[in-house]
Amino acid sequence: MGRFVLPLGxxxxxxxxxxxxxxxxxxxxxxxxxxxxxxxxAQSGALWHDLGASVTRVACGFAIAFALxxxxxxxxxxxxxxxxxxxxxxxxxxxxxxxxxxxxxxLWLGIGETAKITLVAIGAFFPIYVALVAGIRGVDRKLxxxxxxxxxxxxxxxxRVLVPATLPQLLVGARIGLTQAWLFVVAAELLAATSGLGxxxxxxxxxxxTDEILVAILLFAACGKLSESAMRVLERRLVGWTxxxxx
Amino acid sequence: MSGQxxxxxxxxxxxxRKGFGAHLVFDGLDLDVAQGERVAILGVSGCGKSTxxxxxxxxxxxxxxxxxxxxxxxxxxxxxRLFPWLDVRRNVAFAARNDVERTRVDNVLALVGMLxxxxxxxxxxxxxxxxxxxxxxxxxxxxxxxxxxxxxxxxDALRRIELRAAVREILEFTRAGAxxxxxxxxxxxxxxxxxxxxxxSPAEIVFTGTVGENATRTAVLGALGVSDxxxxxxxxxxx
Numbered sequence: 001m002g003r004f005v006l007p008l009g010x011x012x013x014x015x016x017x018x019x020x021x022x023x024x025x026x027x028x029x030x031x032x033x034x035x036x037x038x039x040x041x042a043q044s045g046a047l048w049h050d051l052g053a054s055v056t057r058v059a060c061g062f063a064i065a066f067a068l069x070x071x072x073x074x075x076x077x078x079x080x081x082x083x084x085x086x087x088x089x090x091x092x093x094x095x096x097x098x099x100x101x102x103x104x105x106x107l108w109l110g111i112g113e114t115a116k117i118t119l120v121a122i123g124a125f126f127p128i129y130v131a132l133v134a135g136i137r138g139v140d141r142k143l144x145x146x147x148x149x150x151x152x153x154x155x156x157x158x159x160r161v162l163v164p165a166t167l168p169q170l171l172v173g174a175r176i177g178l179t180q181a182w183l184f185v186v187a188a189e190l191l192a193a194t195s196g197l198g199x200x201x202x203x204x205x206x207x208x209x210t211d212e213i214l215v216a217i218l219l220f221a222a223c224g225k226l227s228e229s230a231m232r233v234l235e236r237r238l239v240g241w242t243x244x245x246x247x
Numbered sequence: 248m249s250g251q252x253x254x255x256x257x258x259x260x261x262x263x264r265k266g267f268g269a270h271l272v273f274d275g276l277d278l279d280v281a282q283g284e285r286v287a288i289l290g291v292s293g294c295g296k297s298t299x300x301x302x303x304x305x306x307x308x309x310x311x312x313x314x315x316x317x318x319x320x321x322x323x324x325x326x327x328r329l330f331p332w333l334d335v336r337r338n339v340a341f342a343a344r345n346d347v348e349r350t351r352v353d354n355v356l357a358l359v360g361m362l363x364x365x366x367x368x369x370x371x372x373x374x375x376x377x378x379x380x381x382x383x384x385x386x387x388x389x390x391x392x393x394x395x396x397x398x399x400x401x402x403d404a405l406r407r408i409e410l411r412a413a414v415r416e417i418l419e420f421t422r423a424g425a426x427x428x429x430x431x432x433x434x435x436x437x438x439x440x441x442x443x444x445x446x447x448s449p450a451e452i453v454f455t456g457t458v459g460e461n462a463t464r465t466a467v468l469g470a471l472g473v474s475d476x477x478x479x480x481x482x483x484x485x486x
Contacts, residue, residue, distance in 0.1 A: 146328045149304055150342050160341070164332045241332045243370040 029211035034218070037211040041200075051219060053195040054185055057113070058227075061120025062181045066174060068121070069128035076129075077136030077166075087133075094126045099187055111192035116185070123184030124177040131173025135166040168239040175231040182224045197223075257282045257317055257392045257424040258303060264311035265295075265302060266449075272298050274449040275312070282317065282391065285418060285425045287435035289471060290445035296428040299445070300396050303426065318391030321423070325397040327377035329369040335380050336365040342387040355383040358417055375406035382414065386421065393418070393425040399434060411437050432467050444470040 011031060017023045018030030025033065041047035072090070075082045101122060109115035139162055147161045189198020197216045204212030256279060263276040272295040280286050288296045301307040303314055304322045321342075329338045339356055343349040356362040359379040369377055378398060385393060395414070399407040415438055418425055427438055435442050435458075442462040444454035454470030456462030468475050 142324070142326065142328050143330060145306060146324075146330075146341075149306060149322050151305075161330070164330070167332075239332070241368050241370065243331065 026208050026210065029209075029214055033211040034214045037209075038215050038218075041212075041215060047215075047219075050196050050200055050216075051223075053193075053199075054189065054197040055223065057116050057120055057185050057188065057196065058178075058181045058223075061117045061184070062124045062178055064117065064121040065124035065177060065181070066128055069125050069132060069173070069177070070170075073129045073132030073136070077133045083133075090129065094130075098122050098126075098184065102187070102191060106191070116188035116193070116196075119188045120181050120184045123187075124181040127176035127180055128170070128173040131169045131176070132166065135169025135173075136162065138169065139165040168235070168242050171231070171235045171239060175228060175235070178227050178231055179224060182220065182227070186220065255282055256280065257284065258426070259315050260299075260303070260312070261314075262312035263299070263302065263309055263314065265298060265307065265309050271449040273312075276449075276451070278443070278452070280392065280424055280426060283422050283424050284441065285427065285439045287427045287429060287439035287442045288445060289429060289432065289435055289442060289467065290450065291471065292430065294445045294447075295450040296430075296445055297396055299450075300394050300426060300428050303392075304394050316392060319388040320392050320394060321385030321388060321390035322394040323378070323381050323385045323396065323398045325400045327369070327372075327374070327381040329372075329377055329380055329384075331369050333369075334365065335361060335367050335369070335372070338369065338380060339384045339387055342384050344388070348387050348389075351387055351389070352383075355386040356380075358386065358420070359383045359413060373406075375402055375410060378402065378410060379413065382410075382417070386417070386423075389421070390423055393423050395425060395427045395429075397429055398427075399429075399431070407434075414438060432464055432471075435467065436462075436464060442467055446470075446472075 014028075015031050018025065018028060018033075029037070038047070041050075072086065076087050076090070077083075098119075102119065105115050105118055109118060143165060144157065144161055147157045152160065185196070186198045186201070189196040190202055193199040193202075197219050200216035200219075201213055204210065204216065258278070258280040260276060260278040263273045263278075264271075265273045276299070278286075278299075288299065290296045298307060300322075302309050303316065304320060329335075330341060333341065336352060336356065340349055340352045343352060353362060353365070356365055359382050361376060361379050361383060364372065364376065364380075369380070372380065378401070382398070398414070399410055402410060411434060417423075418438070425438070427434065429435055439458055439462075442454070442456055442458060443452050444467065445451070446453045454467065456466060465475055
């Protein structure tokens with residue numbers, strides 16, 4: 001029960017502030033206006049169109065980031081030589097705040113879907129890559145030695161010891177990467193979009209519709225929470241064997 | 248020298264040479280272990296006992312010399328080293344290469360008294376239970392020689408006595424030979440037929456004796472440079 005007290009309190013406060021006229025509706029729409037706007041958007045189909053656009057961008061960008069991180073992370077984690085060759089450059093790129101790439105991406109890729117998905121992928125890539133490399137580096141050498149003592153081949157050692165041992169870290173990285181993906185889809189859609197939840201935000205801003213802005217914010221919150229919960233369920237199912245407190 | 252050990256031998260080590268950097272651990276060590284024989288190797292920490300075991304297990308590559316072993320080798324480390332993502336039964340089955348060895352999984356779990364926790368994850372086991380499971384895993388391939396690297400070191404005194412008795416029974420039951428590396432004279436006396444003391448740098452065998460004959464507690468401790476006589480008794484014998 002305790003977990004509902006604060007949100008319900010905030011809701012009441014929000015309602016009281018707007019219904020009493022203390023806060024004007026062009027500054028902050030009331031809960032009822034937001035719900036009505038949500039209903040209107042759903043009825044007109046705009047909601048599903050924008051939601052679908054954002055989810056698709058997040059899904060595509062995240063999938064690309066995950067695949068690339070898996071590839072590069074395995075190479076860098078698996079070989080000291082590859083680490084020396086690749087990691088300093090990747091770390092340097094990582095040091096650049098990802099949004100600083102936006103002007104270049106827009107110049108190179110235009111304002112279409114490719115640019116947005118690329119930005120999402122850049123945002124999601126590094127948490128996954130960093131976690132995977134750390135995971136591979138952190139594998140208990142003693143467990144690898146058990147595999148060696150049983151005469152496992154290199155492939156068997158990777159598939160039966162290294163992959164399962166690395167999975168917890170990889171999944172944590174993927175969860176953070178997914179959160180980043182949502183962050184970056186907002187940025188991408190704020191810059192240039194004719195659809196998506198970020199477009200709802202800019203549209204609301206330009207037409208001074210705080211109810212529309214709040215609908216977009218709430219939907220972002222719901223999507224972020226939903227995808228995070230899904231990742232946690234996945235973690236529990238796949239790596240429930242870990243003996244640590246989940247973070 | 249290479250080839251198979253003689254029919255009655257489980258392991259034959261000749262002119263073993265192994266160093267780490269400038270430090271030479273062994274320089275020409277010879278050791279034979281007969282089939283079914285249980286040899287305990289004692290020595291102070293860092294004398295090379297574990298390195299010897301790791302060379303036999305193939306986890307370290309000797310710089311020179313030969314190590315030949317007959318049949319399968321099983322190894323139990325100081326820590327259980329179970330795979331945390333596999334339940335007990337799958338941990339034991341990890342060592343199995345074929346159906347014959349897979350059918351042995353429940354047998355060896357029963358042998359170490361851990362069949363009832365077959366579905367548990369390692370995190371749900373106590374240290375003693377986990378070490379028993381590790382022992383079961385080392386038995387799946389029906390080894391001719393068990394390498395035991397301080398297998399009781401991480402256990403409390405009571406679990407230590409229990410597991411020692413269990414290992415003794417298992418060795419008698421399976422008729423496997425064993426090389427036990429330990430720094431505990433009581434472990435050695437309880438489990439071994441023969442006791443070897445390693446000392447020096449590079450390490451050499453400074454004592455070898457048969458349990459029940461010349462390998463008494465006092466003799467082994469003496470070879471380790473320790474006295475089990477009280478100060479009073481030593482003063483008395485000195486005067």
